[in-house]
Structures are given as C-alpha cells and as structure tokens.
Amino acid sequence: MSFAKKIIEWYHDHQRDLPWRNTRDAYKIWLSEIILQQTRVEQGMPYYLRFVDRYADVLAFANASEDDILHLWQGLGYYSRGRNMHKAAGIVRDMYQGEFPKSYVELIKLPGVGEYTAAAISSFSNDEQQAVLDGNVFRVLSRYFGVETAINTPAGKKIFTQLAKDNLDRDYPALYNQAIMDFGALHCKPKSPLCGECELQLDCFAYTHGMVADLPVKIKAKKSRNRYFHYFIIQKDDEILMSKRGASDVWENLYEFPMIETSEALEGLEITAHPEFVALFGPEVTISLLQRNKKHVLSHQNIYATFYSVLSSRDLEQKKVNWNYVLLKDLDKLAKHKLIFSFLETAKL
DNA sequence: AACGCGGGGAT
DNA sequence: ATCCCAGCGTT
Structure with missing residues (x-):
C-alpha cells in the first residue's frame, strides 16, 4: 500500500x-x-x-x-x-x-x-x-x-x-x-x-x-535579546493618553500607553533623568511606580515592562502625532497587545 | 540566506 | 528552560 x-x-x-x-x-x-x-x-x-x-x-x-x-x-x-x-x-x-x-x-x-x-x-x-x-x-x-x-x-x-x-x-x-x-x-x-x-x-x-x-533536523534559532519598555499612564479627567505603534517593530499598528525604551534595566525612578523623559514631561511632573519589570516573552525577544503613573501640567497630546486622549470607557474598543490589555485587567483605572 | 514577527501549551 | 505550533514577508 x-x-x-x-x-x-x-x-x-x-x-x-x-x-x-x-x-x-x-x-x-x-x-x-x-x-x-x-x-x-x-x-x-x-x-x-x-x-x-x-x-x-x-x-x-x-x-x-x-x-x-x-x-x-x-x-x-x-x-x-x-x-x-x-x-x-x-x-x-x-x-x-x-x-x-x-x-x-x-x-x-x-x-x-x-x-x-x-x-x-x-x-x-x-x-x-x-x-x-x-x-x-x-x-x-x-x-x-x-x-x-x-x-x-x-x-x-x-x-x-x-x-x-x-x-x-x-x-x-x-x-x-x-x-x-x-x-x-x-x-x-x-x-x-x-x-x-x-x-x-x-x-x-x-x-x-x-x-x-x-528527526526532523532543525537549525536552532539564535538567542533572544532583552529590551526595557517604560510605559506612562497619563489620565486627564475621564480620558487616558494612548499611542499607536508604528512600523518596523513588534506590534505594528496596535495601541499602547506612551513609552520610552531604554537599552538597560533602570532602578526606581531613574527614568526621570532620561533625556527623552525630560523632553516630554519637563521638570514639573509627578510620577509614581505602578508595576516594575513585568517580563513578557516573545519568540525572539524578552521585554521587561515598567508602568508609571504620571501627572503633568503640560499639554501632552501635541507631543507626538501618534498620541491621542481616549475615553476610559472606550479603551476596550482599541486593539492592544498582551502587555497592555493584561496590565489593564489588573490595574482598574 | 537570514531574520523579524506573538502567544501559549507540552515536556 | 526548550520546543514548536495548519508560515509569511522583508532584507
């Protein structure tokens, strides 16, 4: 046969x-x-x-x-x-x-x-x-x-x-x-x-x-790299600032919180000394840690995400073209990646 | 030819 | 931890 x-x-x-x-x-x-x-x-x-x-x-x-x-x-x-x-x-x-x-x-x-x-x-x-x-x-x-x-x-x-x-x-x-x-x-x-x-x-x-x-024989994949994402939860009345990710990286076109990526892990609130952070929020800012170094594993990279709550007096909406305030009640309607929707499930904003 | 791209279940 | 899943597109 x-x-x-x-x-x-x-x-x-x-x-x-x-x-x-x-x-x-x-x-x-x-x-x-x-x-x-x-x-x-x-x-x-x-x-x-x-x-x-x-x-x-x-x-x-x-x-x-x-x-x-x-x-x-x-x-x-x-x-x-x-x-x-x-x-x-x-x-x-x-x-x-x-x-x-x-x-x-x-x-x-x-x-x-x-x-x-x-x-x-x-x-x-x-x-x-x-x-x-x-x-x-x-x-x-x-x-x-x-x-x-x-x-x-x-x-x-x-x-x-x-x-x-x-x-x-x-x-x-x-x-x-x-x-x-x-x-x-x-x-x-x-x-x-x-x-x-x-x-x-x-x-x-x-x-x-x-x-x-x-069998079968398969060439092994190379090791993952580590990345450090810092997410900022910025609320104004009943709205929250969200950002749409761009091309040439993970999660293209999905929504997330405004963020800064660093090449190394940071301790405590060290992110406040980062040039990008200063440029976005200036000196008049109140920040607190919500969740630290949440590990998220992709097949090709390990992402460590830290979430901060930020109070700023600046008009942040104009900072980036991909940033927009979204009504909290409409947050469910946005397509988000796992790091974000799983944070939201426990955060209860 | 090599690499980037998610999330989860089985072992 | 490691493997791999009804793979494809880009560089």
Missing part, C-alpha cells in the same frame, strides 16, 4: 471534526488557514468562530476597518496576519468582484498567502492537486523517509517540497492533505509520538533505525 493510502486509512479512524472542514467556502477556509499559521488548533478555534460570526463573507471583512480586524485579532499574535488579511480582502472585493479565488496561482498573489496556504485553500476548496508542506508534514516525511537535511534550510525545503509533491494522493488531494496534517498533529507528534500503536511502524525509516527522536 502506498504511503498516502496508509495515511488516509489512519485518518478515517482518527480525524478531528473541525468547523472549517465542513465547508467548501474559500473565504472561510482562508480565514481558518491564516488563523492557524504557527498557531495550534485549540488556540485558533475561538478566533475562527468569532470571525465567521462577525464577518459572514469577504465583503463584510473587507468593509471593516483595519482597527476592527486587529481588535478581533487581539491576543492571537503575529498581527501582520490580520493586517495582511484586511489588504487581501480589499483586493478580493476590488479585483475579484468579491468572489474569493480558489486556484493556487491566484491565491498565492494575495498578501499573507504563501505556498502552504495557497496549497491548502486550493486543495480544500477546489480539489486542486497541490501538496501542503507545514510543520506536521515536514516531521512526518522526514521520519518516514529518513531525510536528515535540516528542514529550515533552502536545501531542505527543496527536498521536502519534492517529497511532498511525489507522495500527494492525486485522486484525493484534499483528503490526503487533511490526513497527513492530522497524523502529524495527533499521532506523529514532536515529543512522545505514538510509534507503539502505529500502522506505519515497519515502513518508517526513523522507527526502524531508532531515530524517531532525532
């Missing part, structure tokens, strides 16, 4: 019932695929349900504002996905008359849709013969066929792309793609895979050679 048939056989007995598998609507499949990029099914599920409920079709999605999309995306991470989705929806509205494309060659042109996502949507919505290659597929193929080339190198990508294509079930591309990903997620897991009860055991290179724990 072919590799594909064995995978599909496993799938018949073990598949998950997921909402985006019960539709051929390319819009809904697109929604699920973008949400699930680098995101576990359990984590993405509530977001998927919220999005299909709020935006029933791509036109509703396109006609929302980017702020609205990011607000619904809040807490899911990798926010460029939300921004790119909004751009893509606008393209589908303006260039495709609101009809979501279903072919690989059209899908891959959309922002946020790469090779994996184009293969997934075109096979699931239109039975195109496109093999998906995601983290699950890399792992299953490397173990079963014994490929030791690192998966996160161009050479590895080339080998695995070919291997994925060669093993695609040409008669049932959608079924096979779903099957191999579920097999990787539920059975051929990164840690403690279920080899003991695996029907593919005797044909699996890694199992027969005692290399299951060694």
Whole structure:
C-alpha cells in the first residue's frame, strides 16, 4: 500500500471534526488557514468562530476597518496576519468582484498567502492537486523517509517540497492533505509520538533505525535579546493618553500607553533623568511606580515592562502625532497587545 | 540566506 | 528552560 493510502486509512479512524472542514467556502477556509499559521488548533478555534460570526463573507471583512480586524485579532499574535488579511480582502472585493479565488496561482498573489496556504485553500476548496508542506508534514516525511537535511534550510525545503509533491494522493488531494496534517498533529507528534500503536511502524525509516527522536533536523534559532519598555499612564479627567505603534517593530499598528525604551534595566525612578523623559514631561511632573519589570516573552525577544503613573501640567497630546486622549470607557474598543490589555485587567483605572 | 514577527501549551 | 505550533514577508 502506498504511503498516502496508509495515511488516509489512519485518518478515517482518527480525524478531528473541525468547523472549517465542513465547508467548501474559500473565504472561510482562508480565514481558518491564516488563523492557524504557527498557531495550534485549540488556540485558533475561538478566533475562527468569532470571525465567521462577525464577518459572514469577504465583503463584510473587507468593509471593516483595519482597527476592527486587529481588535478581533487581539491576543492571537503575529498581527501582520490580520493586517495582511484586511489588504487581501480589499483586493478580493476590488479585483475579484468579491468572489474569493480558489486556484493556487491566484491565491498565492494575495498578501499573507504563501505556498502552504495557497496549497491548502486550493486543495480544500477546489480539489486542486497541490501538496501542503507545514510543520506536521515536514516531521512526518522526514521520519518516514529518513531525510536528515535540516528542514529550515533552502536545501531542505527543496527536498521536502519534492517529497511532498511525489507522495500527494492525486485522486484525493484534499483528503490526503487533511490526513497527513492530522497524523502529524495527533499521532506523529514532536515529543512522545505514538510509534507503539502505529500502522506505519515497519515502513518508517526513523522507527526502524531508532531515530524517531532525532528527526526532523532543525537549525536552532539564535538567542533572544532583552529590551526595557517604560510605559506612562497619563489620565486627564475621564480620558487616558494612548499611542499607536508604528512600523518596523513588534506590534505594528496596535495601541499602547506612551513609552520610552531604554537599552538597560533602570532602578526606581531613574527614568526621570532620561533625556527623552525630560523632553516630554519637563521638570514639573509627578510620577509614581505602578508595576516594575513585568517580563513578557516573545519568540525572539524578552521585554521587561515598567508602568508609571504620571501627572503633568503640560499639554501632552501635541507631543507626538501618534498620541491621542481616549475615553476610559472606550479603551476596550482599541486593539492592544498582551502587555497592555493584561496590565489593564489588573490595574482598574 | 537570514531574520523579524506573538502567544501559549507540552515536556 | 526548550520546543514548536495548519508560515509569511522583508532584507
């Protein structure tokens, strides 16, 4: 029996019932695929349900504002996905008359849709013969066929792309793609895979050679850097000063409190001697510490955030173009990153 | 070819 | 602590 048939056989007995598998609507499949990029099914599920409920079709999605999309995306991470989705929806509205494309060659042109996502949507919505290659597929193929080339190198990508294509079930591309990903997620897991009860055991290179724990090979990421953020809570009557983050850094276009970044950790109220602080607030300022060195871990950096309460007599709204006073009761409506919304949950302003 | 980009769960 | 998740875009 072919590799594909064995995978599909496993799938018949073990598949998950997921909402985006019960539709051929390319819009809904697109929604699920973008949400699930680098995101576990359990984590993405509530977001998927919220999005299909709020935006029933791509036109509703396109006609929302980017702020609205990011607000619904809040807490899911990798926010460029939300921004790119909004751009893509606008393209589908303006260039495709609101009809979501279903072919690989059209899908891959959309922002946020790469090779994996184009293969997934075109096979699931239109039975195109496109093999998906995601983290699950890399792992299953490397173990079963014994490929030791690192998966996160161009050479590895080339080998695995070919291997994925060669093993695609040409008669049932959608079924096979779903099957191999579920097999990787539920059975051929990164840690403690279920080899003991695996029907593919005797044909699996890694199992027969005692290399299951060694595959796939992956080049390790470099170490995270440390950053120190100082956030200022500035209230005026029933309003609070908020700032919208710019490009070329984390959390692009999300809202937060006005802040200063320093290259080293600071003690107590040392921030008041910082040139940037003096330029913003001047000498006539009252400041107090609210929360110190809250650690926030991203995949590529460690952020240490300190929160201060600030009373200033200056007109601070004009200090920066991205600064604006927001009614406290409207704070919930802004798209914020986790550091900010989790501070607000405990702060009770 | 390498890097930047979140947040959370499993081990 | 470390790994990795239905990856993509930029440099």
